[in-house]
Amino acid sequence: MSIDPHVFVIFGATGDLTKRKLIPALFHLMQNEDIAERCHVLGTARSDWSDDKFRSVAKEALRNADFDEADIDAWCDQRLFYQSLGEDGADFEALQHRIEDIEEQFDLPQNRAFYLSLPPRTYGPTIKQLGEQGLSESDGWTRVVIEKPFGQDLESAKELNDTVHAAFREDQVFRIDHYLGKETVQNLLVFRFANAMFESLWNRDRIERVEITVSENLGVGDRASYYDSSGHVRDMLQNHITQLLSLVTMEPPAAMEGDEIRQEKVKALRAVMPPSPEDVVFGQYSEGEVGGERVPAYTDEPDVPDDSDTETFVALRLEIANWRWRGVPFYIRSGKRLDKKRTQIAVVFQRAPIALFQPGGEPCIPEEAGCSAEPNVLLITLQPNEGFDLRFEVKSPETNSGDMQLDTQHLSFSYRDAFGPIPDAYTTLLRDVITGDQTLFVRSDEVEASWRLYTPLLDADLPVHDYPAGSWGPDETFELLPSWVDGDLRDDGRR
Ligand SMILES: NC(=O)C1=CN([C@@H]2O[C@H](COP(=O)(O)OP(=O)(O)OC[C@H]3O[C@@H](n4cnc5c(N)ncnc54)[C@H](OP(=O)(O)O)[C@@H]3O)[C@@H](O)[C@H]2O)C=CC1
Numbered sequence: 001m002s003i004d005p006h007v008f009v010i011f012g013a014t015g016d017l018t019k020r021k022l023i024p025a026l027f028h029l030m031q032n033e034d035i036a037e038r039c040h041v042l043g044t045a046r047s048d049w050s051d052d053k054f055r056s057v058a059k060e061a062l063r064n065a066d067f068d069e070a071d072i073d074a075w076c077d078q079r080l081f082y083q084s085l086g087e088d089g090a091d092f093e094a095l096q097h098r099i100e101d102i103e104e105q106f107d108l109p110q111n112r113a114f115y116l117s118l119p120p121r122t123y124g125p126t127i128k129q130l131g132e133q134g135l136s137e138s139d140g141w142t143r144v145v146i147e148k149p150f151g152q153d154l155e156s157a158k159e160l161n162d163t164v165h166a167a168f169r170e171d172q173v174f175r176i177d178h179y180l181g182k183e184t185v186q187n188l189l190v191f192r193f194a195n196a197m198f199e200s201l202w203n204r205d206r207i208e209r210v211e212i213t214v215s216e217n218l219g220v221g222d223r224a225s226y227y228d229s230s231g232h233v234r235d236m237l238q239n240h241i242t243q244l245l246s247l248v249t250m251e252p253p254a255a256m257e258g259d260e261i262r263q264e265k266v267k268a269l270r271a272v273m274p275p276s277p278e279d280v281v282f283g284q285y286s287e288g289e290v291g292g293e294r295v296p297a298y299t300d301e302p303d304v305p306d307d308s309d310t311e312t313f314v315a316l317r318l319e320i321a322n323w324r325w326r327g328v329p330f331y332i333r334s335g336k337r338l339d340k341k342r343t344q345i346a347v348v349f350q351r352a353p354i355a356l357f358q359p360g361g362e363p364c365i366p367e368e369a370g371c372s373a374e375p376n377v378l379l380i381t382l383q384p385n386e387g388f389d390l391r392f393e394v395k396s397p398e399t400n401s402g403d404m405q406l407d408t409q410h411l412s413f414s415y416r417d418a419f420g421p422i423p424d425a426y427t428t429l430l431r432d433v434i435t436g437d438q439t440l441f442v443r444s445d446e447v448e449a450s451w452r453l454y455t456p457l458l459d460a461d462l463p464v465h466d467y468p469a470g471s472w473g474p475d476e477t478f479e480l481l482p483s484w485v486d487g488d489l490r491d492d493g494r495r
């Protein structure tokens with residue numbers, strides 16, 4: 001798809017996301033797709049920065065991200081601009097003039113992307129101002145990109161959708177979820193719908209349970225002012241993890257097109273039953289050890305109140321009331337300061353009806369105590385070693401009938417071994433914004449379907465259990481499911 005000349009306006013251009021992700025992604029696109037002539041970036045924020053200041057921060061960010069030195073200075077000096085922006089109409093009028101000046105100077109058509117990399121409470125007012133100033137329409141295309149979190153609960157998400165729709169048509173709106181830009185997340189669709197072998201097993205007749213683990217070993221870092229008022233349900237579960245859930249559970253779309261895919265994702269989400277409180281575990285990390293280092297408790301992190309009861313961990317069990325999934329439990333666990341950084345989906349298949357290979361030789365029924373029978377497991381690893389791993393049983397050499405022993409082996413595929421390094425999610429997603437492809441962005445009804453599931457939990461005042469940093473969460477997680485699939489087997493990328 002071709003890239004039209006345009007102005008890419010970043011609201012929140014002095015912030016962390018702009019520096020760490022947006023500027024590197026735009027630069028990467030410029031280098032790989034040679035879009036320099038076609039993409040002019042106008043940064044805005046309240047800070048009284050100049051073009052030069054914005055450029056020097058961008059240059060430093062690109063050098064820190066290890067980009068090839070050659071093009072950095074020229075790109076930043078020729079293509080980056082900055083305009084400070086307050087909150088009233090006059091400021092937005094000045095912004096409009098600045099955009100028009102750039103378009104005139106470089107002879108650009110009126111194609112504009114507005115990226116809201118702002119504190120979430122300012123999304124609504126900023127969108128209103130764009131609408132009121134007539135910046136939501138132009139002679140070319142106009143698109144608005146909205147960062148997560150989209151709302152704080154169902155009601156606020158609906159209000160924000162109303163505000164957005166008062167200014168923009170849905171086909172102009174790109175609600176970003178960076179997990180959807182990850183290569184392996186997209187590959188879930190290919191894996192499911194290009195490999196008929198797995199798709200025919202992908203249902204309640206063959207699958208015993210599905211586990212989704214999204215763990216981080218890092219703590220809250222310097223983001224407490226945002227995170228403490230959000231918590232893990234809003235930060236990870238409502239968006240990234242729910243996207244994974246819908247990609248695993250959706251029906252095949254009629255075509256691989258944006259709205260067809262999003263339609264199926266919404267249908268899948270609508271069939272998920274809101275979890276009951278007894279199927280949910282909230283946790284918060286206490287002091288512990290991660291990667292051999294002592295780390296503080298959440299409440300001792302900078303800017304976290306001593307008495308904070310914000311959840312930094314959530315585990316839950318979900319059921320899906322549809323023909324494909326009825327009766328198959330979906331277990332999710334995710335948190336900060338866990339043992340390892342890992343994003344994995346484990347599909348646990350039903351075991352053989354009778355376990356024939358037992359010590360002593362007597363067959364038994366897998367569900368009965370004392371009977372040992374391993375299920376086949378398909379492990380889809382999204383981070384850190386992207387790939388697939390199918391576990392199956394083989395005969396241990398030199399053990400014989402009567403005392404035959406089994407061993408679990410693996411069929412593995414590693415993305416990196418096959419294709420080398422994979423692009424950053426933001427590069428993929430910014431390219432889609434510029435080319436107008438909404439497939440990997442979240443639709444308004446999708447956001448609301450997701451909030452419908454979790455808003456009752458946020459209102460329920462659930463107990464928050466302690467877990468030591470470096471563990472796998474509170475003990476109650478193992479009451480929910482005693483035998484979570486051990487993902488360590490993929491840590492070397494191949495076993
Ligand atoms: N950082 C990350 O890794 C990720 C961030 N996000 C999302 O991206 C967005 C930005 O995050 P991040 O860059 O980390 O946040 P920062 O706090 O680092 O930056 C916020 C930016 O918004 C501007 N800003 C702050 N307050 C206002 C205001 N009242 N009106 C207008 N502008 C304001 C700030 O500049 P100034 O003070 O000069 O106005 C700054 O440029 C958030 O929605 C966050 O949830 C999503 C995923 C990951």
Ligand SMILES: O=C1O[C@H](COP(=O)(O)O)[C@@H](O)[C@H](O)[C@H]1O
Nearest residue numbers: 148178179216235236240343383
């Ligand atoms: O959006 C967010 O995601 C990151 C985790 O992203 P990943 O790509 O590193 O898995 C998380 O740390 C952060 O709290 C959250 O806001």
